[in-house]
Every structure is written in structure tokens, then in C-alpha cells.
Amino acid sequence: MEYDLLLKGCRVIDPTNKHNGKLDVAICGDKIGLVAPEMDPGSARKILDVSASWAIPGVVEMHMHTSKRHRGENAHRMLARAGVCTAVDTGGPWDEFLEYSKTQGAGLNVGCLQQVRDGLTVASKDPTRAELRELRDKSMQDGALGLKLLGGHYPLTPDASRRVIEVANETKVYIMFHSGSTVTGSNIEGFRESVDLAQGLRLHIPHVNSYCRGQRERSLDEITEALNLLERNRNLVSESYLATINGTSGGCIDGMPESKATQQCLALAGYEPTEAGLEQAILNGYARVNVGLGGENINMTGPEAVRHWRNRGTMTSVNFPVNTAESRLLCAVMKDASGEFIIPAFASDGGAHPRNVSVRGAMALVKTECLTPEEMVLKLSTNPARMLGCFGKGHLSAGADADITGIDPATGEPVYSIVGGKLVLWHGAIVGSGTTIVTTELGEARVLAEGLPVQKVDVAKTMLYRP
Numbered sequence: 001m002e003y004d005l006l007l008k009g010c011r012v013i014d015p016t017n018k019h020n021g022k023l024d025v026a027i028c029g030d031k032i033g034l035v036a037p038e039m040d041p042g043s044a045r046k047i048l049d050v051s052a053s054w055a056i057p058g059v060v061e062m063h064m065h066t067s068k069r070h071r072g073e074n075a076h077r078m079l080a081r082a083g084v085c086t087a088v089d090t091g092g093p094w095d096e097f098l099e100y101s102k103t104q105g106a107g108l109n110v111g112c113l114q115q116v117r118d119g120l121t122v123a124s125k126d127p128t129r130a131e132l133r134e135l136r137d138k139s140m141q142d143g144a145l146g147l148k149l150l151g152g153h154y155p156l157t158p159d160a161s162r163r164v165i166e167v168a169n170e171t172k173v174y175i176m177f178h179s180g181s182t183v184t185g186s187n188i189e190g191f192r193e194s195v196d197l198a199q200g201l202r203l204h205i206p207h208v209n210s211y212c213r214g215q216r217e218r219s220l221d222e223i224t225e226a227l228n229l230l231e232r233n234r235n236l237v238s239e240s241y242l243a244t245i246n247g248t249s250g251g252c253i254d255g256m257p258e259s260k261a262t263q264q265c266l267a268l269a270g271y272e273p274t275e276a277g278l279e280q281a282i283l284n285g286y287a288r289v290n291v292g293l294g295g296e297n298i299n300m301t302g303p304e305a306v307r308h309w310r311n312r313g314t315m316t317s318v319n320f321p322v323n324t325a326e327s328r329l330l331c332a333v334m335k336d337a338s339g340e341f342i343i344p345a346f347a348s349d350g351g352a353h354p355r356n357v358s359v360r361g362a363m364a365l366v367k368t369e370c371l372t373p374e375e376m377v378l379k380l381s382t383n384p385a386r387m388l389g390c391f392g393k394g395h396l397s398a399g400a401d402a403d404i405t406g407i408d409p410a411t412g413e414p415v416y417s418i419v420g421g422k423l424v425l426w427h428g429a430i431v432g433s434g435t436t437i438v439t440t441e442l443g444e445a446r447v448l449a450e451g452l453p454v455q456k457v458d459v460a461k462t463m464l465y466r467p
């Protein structure tokens with residue numbers, strides 16, 4: 001028989017190949033064999049009846065978290081259930097990322113950016129160039145795709161932040177900067193500063209919606225400014241998410257939340273930016289504690305949530321409903337003069353955070369005709385695949401990676417997924433296992449030595465370093 005697997009009766013949406021209609025998808029090993037109408041059922045070893053579903057190129061998620069602090073033991077399953085096929089842990093830390101990739105795999109491809117954090121991967125808030133080069137080289141040899149600046153949570157000085165971007169650009173490793181420094185915050189001022197710090201260099205600024213929560217000006221004015229800055233500064237790439245809740249640390253040291261973003265969220269709603277203020281916010285339902293339940297993380301509030309938070313010595317993640325509708329919507333739909341999306345991709349910033357809503361949220365925008373189905377696919381798969389340098393993903397051409405996300409158009413929920421020709425999600429249940437690490441030439445040997453299969457990318461060819 002010619003094919004291993006045949007998906008029959010779905011509506012295939014693949015803007016790269018101009019497909020939007022009822023077609024069958026034939027898979028051969030881990031690649032797409034053929035997409036064509038009414039294929040012969042006798043041509044494949046196994047048939048999947050997926051009629052009435054939408055089949056799109058597998059979702060590529062450029063921003064998620066699997067660390068222990070965020071209860072990352074559940075992240076792979078939460079991503080798989082959300083229809084994600086490939087994802088990047090933007091911050092690691094690498095050792096925790098690797099541990100969960102080995103033990104908690106759900107059949108996904110995942111890569112990792114190593115965090116630049118004082119006291120953890122660098123010695124101070126003002127690390128030297130030599131120290132940063134050492135961190136860069138070690139991270140890449142371990143298997144990471146690059147570095148993540150956590151400015152909004154654990155800021156470095158502006159000079160050091162600039163040095164990190166320079167050191168990453170030097171050897172073209174991936175560089176993502178959650179805006180904010182020792183002199184600004186995770187807000188429009190931090191965003192402006194990171195745009196300035198990246199002048200003449202390449203930089204990925206994540207979750208643009210999150211800097212426009214109305215902390216300094218009206219949310220609408222902040223998001224308008226952010227989109228204008230992105231349109232003018234083509235050295236930047238970005239993504240945004242659709243969830244109302246953010247994700248940050250509930251950890252407190254000496255009576256104060258360790259994360260600057262947590263302090264800001266408390267202040268935004270009139271709470272004291274202290275441990276006591278956070279406790280009150282959890283009791284009142286404004287701060288939501290991430291609690292593991294039945295293999296996933298959920299949001300919990302009230303006295304029981306305070307107990308969970310205390311039982312973990314406050315070192316758990318919390319979510320606040322702080323993303324405004326105007327920032328989420330404008331990031332999703334705004335285009336530049338040439339008709340391209342200013343923000344090319346959706347990225348949930350989920351994983352362990354219970355906000356893996358990219359598919360559901362994008363489908364809602366399709367239903368309300370804010371996005372066409374093709375535009376949704378661009379933002380969920382085609383563009384993020386280019387961001388990650390996975391040129392065999394993001395489309396369903398013959399010979400492309402057999403990564404597919406299946407969506408029930410009635411509910412807008414992902415219902416099946418296939419990664420590398422293997423079923424990962426089926427009727428909403430996870431049937432995948434194991435993990436493939438997305439890494440580079442530099443990290444391949446180390447990852448293979450850890451016993452994990454690899455998928456190689458060249459960061460110099462990603463959207464970040466496009467000519």
C-alpha cells in the first residue's frame with residue numbers, strides 16, 4: 001500500500017497551497033504524501049474518518065513554559081490537548097525543560113530558550129560580555145535555541161539587556177526579551193525601552209498585548225503606540241496571545257513578591273504590592289493560583305487556593321485577569337500598509353499556565369469574521385513555523401512534516417492532532433508519548449546523548465534573522 005494513514009472527509013485549510021475545501025490527506029511515514037479530493041481508501045493501511053473537522057497544518061507555539069515553578073509537569077499534556085504539535089519553552093531553565101521532556105512527553109516537538117537571570121544563570125543584574133558569551137555557548141551546546149531575557153519579572157540593567165541582545169546577535173542564536181529592566185517595568189515604558197535597546201540588532205519581543213494593560217495610559221493608546229513601533233522597526237519579531245489572564249510568579253521573599261510583574265498586577269487593581277496584598281488578592285479571586293488537578297493545571301481562588309500557595313512556600317505561579325480586550329484584539333488583527341499582519345503569530349504563553357487558548361480564541365475570531373480561516377492558519381502555524389525555522393512545517397505540501405491539527409468547527413476546539421505521522425490527540429484524549437527536541441547543530445550531540453530524538457533547525461534562517 002502506498003500510504004500509512006489517510007484522513008478522510010476533512011476541510012483542509014492550507015494557505016501555502018491555496019487549499020480551503022473538502023480534501024483527503026495521505027501520510028507516508030512522518031511526511032505528507034498527498035492532499036487530494038476523494039482518495040481511494042484502498043491506498044492506505046489505516047483510515048481515519050475525520051469528516052466535519054477542519055484539518056490545518058500543525059499548530060506551532062512559539063511561547064510556552066514547562067518549568068517547575070509553573071508546575072510544568074503538566075505542560076506537555078496541556079499543550080497536546082490544545083492541539084499544539086510543536087512548541088518553544090521560552091525560559092526553561094534548561095535542566096527542568098529536559099527533565100520534563102524525558103518524563104512527561106505527550107508526543108510533541110519542543111525547543112527551549114535558556115533564561116538569563118541573576119542568581120540562576122548569571123551572577124548579577126549587570127553581567128559582563130564574557131559571562132554572557134559563556135552562558136550563550138553553554139546553552140547552545142546543551143541544546144537550547146537561544147536566550148530569553150526575563151526583564152518584566154527579573155530585570156537586568158538596560159546596558160546588560162543590550163549586551164545580551166548583542167551577544168545573541170553575534171552568533172545568531174535566538175533572542176527573546178520580555179520587556180522591562182531595572183529602570184522600567186513590564187509595560188509600555190519597558191516596551192519602548194526594549195525597542196530602543198534593540199536598535200541595529202534583531203530581537204523577538206513576546207506577548208505584545210501584555211505591555212498594554214493601561215498601566216501608564218489608556219490601553220488603546222498603549223496598544224496603538226506598540227503596533228506603530230513594531231511597524232516601523234522591522235528588526236523586531238513578535239507574537240501576542242488571546243487569554244485574559246497573564247502568568248507570573250506567586251513566590252514571595254521577605255514579604256514581597258519576587259516578580260516585578262506580580263507587584264505591578266497587584267498595584268493595577270489597588271492591592272498592596274506585598275505578600276499580604278497577594279494573599280488578599282487570592283482570597284478575593286483577583287489572583288488565581290495554579291493548582292495541578294487530574295493531570296492539568298487549573299486556576300483556583302479563595303481560602304483553599306491560599307493553602308495551596310502556602311503549602312508550596314508561595315513558590316507557585318499565579319494568574320491575574322489583566323489583558324484588555326482592545327490589546328488582545330488589535331494585536332490579533334492589525335495589518336501594515338502592505339497587508340501583512342504587524343504581529344505575525346499567536347502564541348499562548350501557556351504550557352503550564354492554563355491559557356492554551358490559541359486555537360479556541362482564533363476560531364472565535366474566524367466565527368465573528370475578524371479573521372479568515374486562512375489568516376487563522378497563518379497565525380497559528382505558517383508564520384510561527386517560519387519564526388522557528390521549521391520549513392517543513394506550517395503547510396501540507398507533499399514531503400512536508402506530517403503535523404496536523406484537527407478542529408471541530410462547531411465548538412472551535414482541537415479534537416485530534418498528528419505529529420510526525422503519529423496520533424497525539426484523538427477525540428480529545430492524549431494518545432501520544434515521548435518528546436522530540438527541536439535543537440541546532442551545536443546541541444544535537446548532547447540531546448541525542450540524553451536519549452531524546454532531535455529535529456534540527458538553523459536559527460540563522462529563522463524569521464528573526466531574515467535578510
Ligand SMILES: [Zn+2]
Pocket residue numbers: 063064065090349
Ligand atoms: Zn512567557
